[in-house]
Amino acid sequence: MTASAPSFDGKDFVRTLSTAPGVYRMIAADETVLYVGKAGALKNRVSSYFNATPKSARIMSMLSQVARMEVTVTRTEAEALILENELIKSLKPRYNVLLRDDKSYPYVLMTNETWPRIAMHRGPRSVPGRYFGPYPSVLAVRDTLNLIHKLFRLRNCEDSVFRNRSRPCLQHQIGRCSAPCVGLVQARDYAESVRRATLLLEGRSDELTGELTKAMEDAAERLDFEAAARLRDLVASIRTLQARQYVDGRAADLDVLAIAMHGVQACVLLLAFRDGRNLGTRAFYPKTNGSDNPEEVLAAFVSQYYGEQNPPREIILDRDIPDRDLIEQALSASSDRRVQIRHNVRGERAGYVDLARRNAEVSLAAERTSHAAQHARAQGLRELLDMPELPKRIECFDISHTMGEATVASCVVFDAEGPVRGQYRRFNISGIEPGDDYAAMHQAIYRRFRRAMEERSGLADGGNVLGVADADADAGAAEMQRTMAAAATAPAGAAPKTASATSPRKHPRASSELGVLPDVLLIDGGAGQVAQARAVLDELGVEGVLLVGVAKGPERRPGEEELLLPDGRTVHPGASSAALQLVQQVRDEAHRFAITGHRGRRQKARNVSRLEDIPGIGPRRRANLLRHFGGLGGLKAAGVEEISRVEGVNQALAERIYATLHGLESRSE
Structure with a gap:
């Protein structure tokens, strides 16, 4: 349904609405979306904007700009919540509370390869594999990786290094890698280590320890005492970890959220636990677009953040929020498991809430100080340039x-x-x-x-x-x-x-x-x-x-x-x-941004031109060579025999490539 009169008549528009659940959009004369909202009953919710009840200056300013409205009816209120989140992210309405999207969340990446590697990843998820996270900080990721390498000895080296190793590296010597690069571990055993590491990353450590205990007993029955001892030590390490990091007597899989506000500036502090491990904190500064209601801002944060990130089993808030039951229902449906949102907790959890609240206040104070300093610098520039405004x-x-x-x-x-x-x-x-x-x-x-x-x-x-x-x-x-x-x-x-x-x-x-x-x-x-x-x-x-x-x-x-x-x-x-x-x-x-771009362009030109200068190397062969060796560095480290094994490269061409890359005269010339 759409109303497009030059002067929008909200009361007339409401008469056409049903009481079904859905999403409504307020649109300005220039077709920009002002606000996206959800409703359990569209008629009741939208009519509240156009009745005689006093409204805040922010709402009145928004309503004065509305030229038309659109609605989308959904089957359930939970569907309306999901659609609202998607529209807010894509349209970025002027009057909605907006969670600033941050592509720099750190993840743990398990690549999808014959010999998977495990490493930290930031940025777009373009590398095939499984991503575990996001983690609140790089330190939390490094702690997790240290644990995985110690327990399961998975590789972390780049493919270009992995393919060109001729002997084990230092990681193998200190017991943190099983050296699949030189064949010191069977593919079957390595795949089993990958599966077990995945269980731990998914927070299923109880299932993992039960499985390892049974495998240890089976090995003992077969009189394979060396294997049984290794499994025993692995089980002991995981149980020690669980015993050290239990929360309220059981392994915790929860997030603690607290909000601090000063006027319309907000800071949401996230304290994360996975499988009993404290992953640290992360501060978010959502754009409130004029809202000074902490419950509203926190509700918008929870629905938007966990609409994109996989929620834990338990989310603890420092206060109650609107539509808490609805958000809980939607998150449970999207994650295929029960998700609890709680706000009134006791004991150790109450201590975590207090910790998150105090950290939110400190983070907001630091952010406000930074804003004040930035404003002072802008004011100084305005005065220097004699500008009428900042x-x-x-x-x-x-x-x-x-x-x-x-x-x-x-x-x-x-x-x-x-x-x-x-x-x-x-x-x-x-x-x-x-x-x-x-x-x-x-x-x-x-x-x-x-x-x-x-x-x-x-x-x-x-x-x-x-x-x-x-x-x-x-x-x-x-x-x-x-x-x-x-x-x-x-x-x-x-x-x-x-x-x-x-x-x-x-x-x-x-x-x-x-x-x-x-x-x-x-x-x-x-x-x-x-x-x-x-x-x-x-x-x-x-x-x-x-x-x-x-x-x-x-x-x-x-x-x-x-x-x-x-x-x-x-x-x-x-x-x-x-x-x-x-x-x-x-x-x-x-200056920094220019230098970074220049170095990348210069390196790319040099890498490509050295191969382009070799007679007989076209785009396809060049791509095959770089793909096979993982880059120019791997190609330069290879011998003539290795180069000649690449598709489309014969012995004579391999000798020319090797000679060019090493400043020698080719024997074929």
Whole structure:
């Protein structure tokens, strides 16, 4: 059902609704979603927004922007909760409490291979295998891995190392790996160790100890006393672990959550236990979007967080939350086991709740102090640049290369809260004279702001923008055409392939937002680089952007930087200046991001070019070689006979490859 009148009549819309469970969406005139909510009875819940009951300023502001509403009817209220979570994550409504998605959760990865390896993993789950977690901290993952290696002796080395070992490594010598790389363990025995390690990671240690005890008894009956002794020691180690880490007399599989709030700032502290092991704490700072109700924020956190992460059997909260029974029912259904959500606990669990609550307060205080310092630095920059208000968006460009090789430009973005890493971009510079920093800066600024002006023009015309470079573009035309063509075929709002986006802190805006102009544009360089940037802005008609150059001082020491202001003045704020501290923070981040991109591009070019220079090596053979040896390092460590075993490589070609990689003359030439 949809109401689309220019002035939304909520009471009229409610008359069309049923009392079935479902999800409702409030939508503004520009088609942005303002709010997503669930309801056990849609008619009753939606009508509460449009009755005479007094409402908070936040709700009144939201209702004043509603142009229409949409509803989706579900079979049960639990289904409505799941759908609500999915819509909140995908639409990021302006007035919902939002859990900032963090791709840096550490996991334990068990790879899906003939000889599986176990290791820590962060980032996208692109490697085939099983992921256990997420864990609150890297330390918790390392403790878990230490335990697994000690008990089950599974490998942790990369495939490129594993395939090229000729003798056991140090891990085998200290009893932490069974050395499958050189055949010191049977595949059957290694697979059994993997299965047992999986049981422990799943929290099924009681089942594991029972199984090991039976295997120990069977080995003793067969008079295989050595095997029985190994199993006995393994059982003893696991039971010692259980005895040391029991909670309330039984192995705990629980999370403890506490929330601290100051106004609309919130911190949710997670204290995790798995199989009785304390995995430590992790602090989250959900975006409340104006809500100052801790119960509402905590309820939103629980439903969103555990909608994506596998919940433990027991979740303990420091307070009751709305729809607790419904959330418990939904989590039990999604995890195929009973999940309990409790808030009024005693004994040792009450102590953990108090610990989590105190840590939440400390973490929030530290976050507020950090925000205050960031605000003070932004205020100093506003005063220095004589701006009417605080800068909402700062961008900084930097160039990195090695004697003109693999030139990369970086663009980093900061807002009032700090770095917005999801909107960082890198530009691979081409079509210029090597080492020409002025031309590199010109190309990077041109590519960033041309796309911005095209998008802004397209929005003003009400049409879609195709970012295609003109034929008479400057020296970077070829590269720009590839970039714009890629952007034209991408979904609306998608970043071009030259952008590098990592997002430990998700931003409420879209991840690219190329049409948004910065309030302040920082250029890492002197008058020459600033002049290039000014020329591009003038050429494209970009207005309202304050251009500031950041030049190193006479002795290039931090704190002695010179700032080239928009009015032509050069100032030396000094190391104690809050404005300069913010500029340094942004500039250093741009420098780091540029160097990282440059090193990656340079290494990639060098790795590929050494094989491309060999006659008879095409894309397919090159891919086969790198895949077989796990990279150029493994290929370089291989002998001629090993290389010749790769598909498509004969003895003569193997000799040429070996000679090229080792600076020798090939015998076949």
